[in-house]
Amino acid sequence: MTICFLATEGLVPWLAKLAQNYRVFAPRREGKAIIFRPWKEGDKAPVPLKATVAPKGVMFPACETLVSYKTTKDPQQLDKVSLTLKAPVKAEPTVLFGCRSCDARGFVALDKAYLGGKFKDPYYEARRNATLIITHTCDNPTPTCFCTWVNGGPASPEGSDVLMTAVQGGYVLEGISQKGNDLLAGSGLPDGSDKLNEARALRTEAAKRVTPRKDLSKAAERLKARFTDMDFWIAQTAKCLSCGACTFMCPTCQCFNITDEGDPASEQGGQRLRSWDYCMSPMFTREASGHNPRMVKAARMRNRVSHKYWYSTEYSPDGRFSCTGCGRCIAQCPVSLDIREIVVKAIEE
Template sequence: MAAVKYISREKLPEWLKALAAERRLLVPVEEGGAVVFRAYDPAKAPVFGSDATAPPKGSVFPASKELFSYTYGKEGEDAKPTLTLDPKTTAEPTVVFGSKPCGARGFLIFDRVYMGKKFPDPYYIAAREATVFVTMACDTVENTCFCHWVGSGPADPAGSDLLLTPVAGGWLVEAVSAKGEPLLASPALTDGAAKAAEAEEVKAKTRAALGEAPDISTSKEALLARFDDMDFWRDQSDKCISCGACTYLCPTCYCFSITDEGSGMSGKRLRSWDACMHFQFTLEASGHNPRPTKAHRLKNRVGHKFSYYPTLHDGLIACCGCGRCVKSCPVSVDIREIVQNAVAKAKA
């Protein structure tokens, strides 16, 4: 593994400018009262230090992605119609800079779905392989953070390619993967060995600030035991307004819908984010909906993350504990409370 490096706050713009000259560079910026990832603009200062309102999910899995364009044709009156497809499977080399570790860790949940051996997704794979994640370890925690509940932590390197830890005057820079190592060659970085001990102290202090996590090791079985208990799910969902903010801001939600947009003999097929918290997501053409109420839909959302997905994927919880769904919910639905309530119900 490459040696650790150090980048000062004064040298950071130099490094960012060099990265932006080589590939697309996405950084967190303030926009419309929120912090979102946008293409780097030297004239607009990035917002580092606190977690972005929206995770960097769109860098690899965009809110709307053209899968292919299509054209129908016919050479003669008696000839069979032809169909020409032009798939859009290439991806632009990208660096996502400044996400918290939990934002990048979310892609580990995507990987098992879209990079599986049975149904690999060429669009996702191309974007994933073309993207490098430079994350910043947390030095503060919020009351909505619960990464330690799900086997992670404020300096978790899983999913990152470079990990920056705040130290006096700048950041210690560690290569986590082979994809991240080439970025350490920048002359803006210097040797960081002297800062390593300080970085470890920052990591330990931040982790200690989270306190001890409750035991949710039985959540998989506890939620499954409540599957048919709709009274329980109505209680949990009473204040939910089905806005879908929890799903769109979640680093691990990957539901989508497919639509065709065309005119005449040509058009394009799009994949767009969708949300299991919406009534229309499971609405069938017959008019039947297997998840007719918000209680059914919340049951699916929580159950998928803490029960169904772990069952299918070696116990891995499909939640990174970033707390966005708690922090941004307009009516304060708290997924932590729901999981704990299910666990407590199973013990009663």
């Protein structure tokens, strides 16, 4: 493992150096929100806090063109139409800088969905392979954080290429993956091994500040037993507005919709777009016939919670939850609905 030390005043010059070879995304304050944005030389140091929205859009954009198409008619035979298709898989070398461990673990959950089956998603795969994740270990868990409940932690290395921990006078950088070790080995930064114990001690203290852990080991089994208990789900969902904020902020939510836009016979042609969608929407499961198997919001909440704490444990080889405990769905819910309370009630009642 390569371990380097980056002095506080060396952070911006190091990012500027990275930006010469990579697209760099880093958290920036915009009004009350903290958002991942492209970072370039001349920008301020990134905000060292958890972003309001998870950075999954770097690999899985909120809207992307899957295929562009255009039809052309043969002027001699107007009934003869030819179709041109282009599938742009764009993947520039990218550094995702300053996400939290719960965000990096979110990509492990997305990997299961987009790379874990027989068919891999080429768009996600190209960006995932081209991206290097530098995770800023968390030193300020908030009351909504519960990463330790779901087998993570403020310094979990899963999904990260480099772990970065703030210590006195700078940061300790630890290579986690081969990509991360290679980056550090060629960085020209001094060795940071002598500061590793300080970094570890700070991380241990941070883990103690996470909301005390509840045992969720029976969550999948109890949610399964609750599937037909609609009274339970109606009670848990009563105040939900079906706004979807919880899913759009989430690092593991992965649903999308596909739409066709534009006129294939026009100069610009048509595009097939993939856009984020959300299972809390009443429209999400409406079928062409008009039938909707999740017409009521209790059924939609049951799906959201069960997917994260039950279904995912069955389709993931390591039985993991599709929740990293980032707490964004709790912090951003306009009616303060708390997914932890639902899961704990499902286990305890």
